[in-house]
Amino acid sequence: MRVTLVGHATVLVELDGVRFLTDPLLRTRRMLLRAAPRTWNPARGERLDAVLLSHFHGDHYDPGSLRLLDPNTPVVGPPGTARRLRRLGRRTVTELRPGESTAVQQVTVRATEARHGRVPGPFRSIALGFLLLGSERLYFAGDTDLFPGLADLAGERLDVALVPIGGWGPRLGAGHLDPRRAAEAIRLIRPRVAVPIHWGFLRPLGLGSLSPRYLTHPGRIFARLAAEIAPDVDVRILEPGESLDVAAGSAGG
Numbered sequence: 631m632r633v634t635l636v637g638h639a640t641v642l643v644e645l646d647g648v649r650f651l652t653d654p655l656l657r658t659r660r661m662l663l664r665a666a667p668r669t670w671n672p673a674r675g676e677r678l679d680a681v682l683l684s685h686f687h688g689d690h691y692d693p694g695s696l697r698l699l700d701p702n703t704p705v706v707g708p709p710g711t712a713r714r715l716r717r718l719g720r721r722t723v724t725e726l727r728p729g730e731s732t733a734v735q736q737v738t739v740r741a742t743e744a745r746h747g748r749v750p751g752p753f754r755s756i757a758l759g760f761l762l763l764g765s766e767r768l769y770f771a772g773d774t775d776l777f778p779g780l781a782d783l784a785g786e787r788l789d790v791a792l793v794p795i796g797g798w799g800p801r802l803g804a805g806h807l808d809p810r811r812a813a814e815a816i817r818l819i820r821p822r823v824a825v826p827i828h829w830g831f832l833r834p835l836g837l838g839s840l841s842p843r844y845l846t847h848p849g850r851i852f853a854r855l856a857a858e859i860a861p862d863v864d865v866r867i868l869e870p871g872e873s874l875d876v877a878a879g880s881a882g883g
Contacts, residue, residue, distance in 0.1 A: 631766040631876045633790060635868040637665060638831040639690055639772065641792055646764040648737045652682045652792070653772065655832075656695040663689065663798055663832045680734045683707035684772025685746060685757035686714065689798075689832060693718055706732060706739055710755035728758065738763040742783070744774035746805040757805075761786060766878055768792070769819065773828065775804060776811040781818040789876050791821035796829030796848035809848050813855035816863045823864045823876060826852050831870065 634642040639653040658665050681703055684690055696705075696718055704722040705715060712723040724732045726741035733739070739760055746757035762768040766789040773794055774780075783791075795812040802808050807815055816824045829848040853865045866874050 631764075631768065631789065632873050633768070633792070633825060633868075633876065634873040635825070635827065635870055637870040639684070639792075639794065639828050641770065641825075641827060643762060643768060643770075645762055645766060645768065646736055648679045648735045648764070649677060650680050650682055650734070650737075650739075650762065651678050651699070652760075652770050653684055653690040654681060654695040654699060655689060655692050656698050657692065663834060665832055678703045680739070681705045682739070682760050682770065683711060684744065684759065684770070686710070686755055687746075687773065690773065696720070704734070706734070706760070708741070708755050708758045726758065727756070736764060742769070743777075743779055744772050745777045746773045746775065761788075766790070766876055769821065771807075771815075773806060775806060776815055778818075780815055784818065784820040788819060788821040789878070790823045790825060790874075791816060791819050792825050792827050793819075794828030795826040795852045796844070798832040798834060798845070800842070800844045809852035810855050812852055813859040816856060817860040820860075821863060823866055823874070824856065824860075825866050825868055825874065 632644040638655050640655045641652045643650040701719050705720055706724045709725050711725050715723055728741050728743040731738050731740040742759040742761055744757040744759045757772055759772045760770045767786055768790045769783055769788050770792045771794055793812050794807050795809050826849055830845050833845055849867045856863055856865045
């Protein structure tokens with residue numbers, strides 16, 4: 631398995647020859663936010679086997695980014711995905727609820743519960759996480775708060791967990807993990823490797839070259855707290871464009 635951080639919650643996961651892209655955010659601007667430079671190669675989007683959409687908040691669901699991808703690429707998302715994506719010309723959509731699964735070639739995609747509050751929009755929907763189950767096993771949390779049900783994931787014997795640890799503003803509302811709650815989450819989930827996502831990549835317009843602590847420090851805070859709270863979990867911090875190769879029973883990159 632190879633995991634490549636594109637930025638924010640966008641991760642390219644290559645597992646058993648199957649290529650997934652999570653919550654594509656590929657443009658430099660989204661609403662009143664701008665993205666840090668990233669090394670996205672458009673050719674990668676032409677060879678995807680599936681896109682995973684966790685929910686429909688603007689930093690996870692960007693119609694403009696989806697238009698940059700092959701329109702024939704299947705999309706897996708929560709209820710309401712098919713109706714939303716129909717106007718983008720995408721008709722190969724699988725909708726899942728927590729506990730439901732679908733197969734993308736030889737990899738099983740299973741939806742998991744996420745606690746992220748109300749998802750706005752004209753079509754009723756929910757937030758999801760996803761498990762990718764093949765020769766290695768990965769959990770993509772999407773966006774969630776800490777809740778006891780995360781402990782159920784420990785039984786999956788996960789190789790990698792992609793865990794949100796921050797945002798783009800000085801405060802996080804309910805339904806999010808900050809570095810401490812994210813460290814508590816991996817203590818419950820017990821993956822071999824945790825990769826922090828959803829931090830330091832998006833910033834409000836108007837900051838210029840300023841880099842406030844709430845953007846630059848969550849990664850190191852998470853790594854320090856995880857070492858105290860979940861010392862058996864190997865934390866790997868990736869910069870946009872960096873990859874992590876994970877083999878069964880070991881990690882390196």
